[in-house]
Amino acid sequence: MTQDDMPRTVRGLLRALDRASLATLLPGEPAGWPYASLVLVAVDHDLSPILLMSDMAEHTKAIKADGRVSLLFDGTGGLDQPLTGPRVTVLGRVERTGDERLKARFLARHPDAALYAGFKDFGFYRIALERAHLVGGFGKIRWIDVAELAPPQAEGLVEAEAGIIDHMNADHADAIQLYAAKLLGRAGDGWKMTGIDPEGIDLRRGGEVARLGFDAPLQAAGEARKILVNMVARARSMP
Template identity: 70%
Template structure:
């Protein structure tokens, strides 16, 4: 994350977390009431959060009455002084989605959700973001209307194949990314997403985000970058 590029800080933070606090307007006899709840999140290529909610949940009832929501992504975990760390609130409107690609992206990020994603009362939602409020530490606070999300041509369609290939044929490379480039413990890491700016990883309850040095402009560039990251990881191990 960089202090001089707040939009990149937002993108890195949101993509690097797999949960958020969801705020909705809960209907009631005395008018809407602010209601916050914990949700698991995935993020689409355009930075739209993807949620899986039960119709029986209070936040789903609230969204049915008023689709305006906000999501707080908290990057302060583990800090001695949490208020010095980054967090961002995304404001937007939540809409139900039957897009199979969003379903696949969410379930790759949260494989355990496969057990209940097919239940009749569970539905996927896409949040169309309108604004972001970033607090990157003391005195580093601003509203952002444009998050400058880069895109890689063809990546949404190519993503599933890239992930399947890496996880099946190059699991050792994925573990190298985790250990040598992110300092993450253990083996058995899997790639759960690739977008223009980086890779998403998961191992059990832990997640990681590996940013590329420069954004990709097309899916065809992914192979060269992934190979280069392996070389970088091996060099990091040799120097240790």
């Protein structure tokens, strides 16, 4: 992994994982202590993590007093030697959001959360990132500023995303299954697309998530159809 690869590695980790460890500072007893908790995460097109949290949770009480947080995304699962694998800690400031698009992106990533997302004591939150600390394995360690993390943008893709996902899941479930089985080596039926951004697509099957990256970033939403069709052809050509 070169220095130039590191921002892309961070983006890939954030998008590939659907949960993270959230660290906050407790405002009450024991005041001032760091508090780590497990949260479900979706990631927006600009790389901002999106959370759904209960007002009664200790971490929610903490961020109301101090919005500075960090999230650890651990990509070492399944490795015989976890310390050789990648993990990234991102730092940012969190604020509650009423943005319906962010809510929809989170619920597409975590469909079961729809059961409680509408409860009055739950709210959606967006984290504005400031820095990231990547440990890509032994000796592959670097702080990365948010400007360097900025993902590529594809004109019109944010607005077109929901329609693309609905169309693929409704009319091309077989293609999604091919992506998972042939291109990613994932077992089982019933994979769904949950997101698309300039660098790849997100898939889910029950409690499993998967990330399929594109060979090159999309420049505009209109390119999505061509690349999705090309990936089907590639998958069908594989033994």
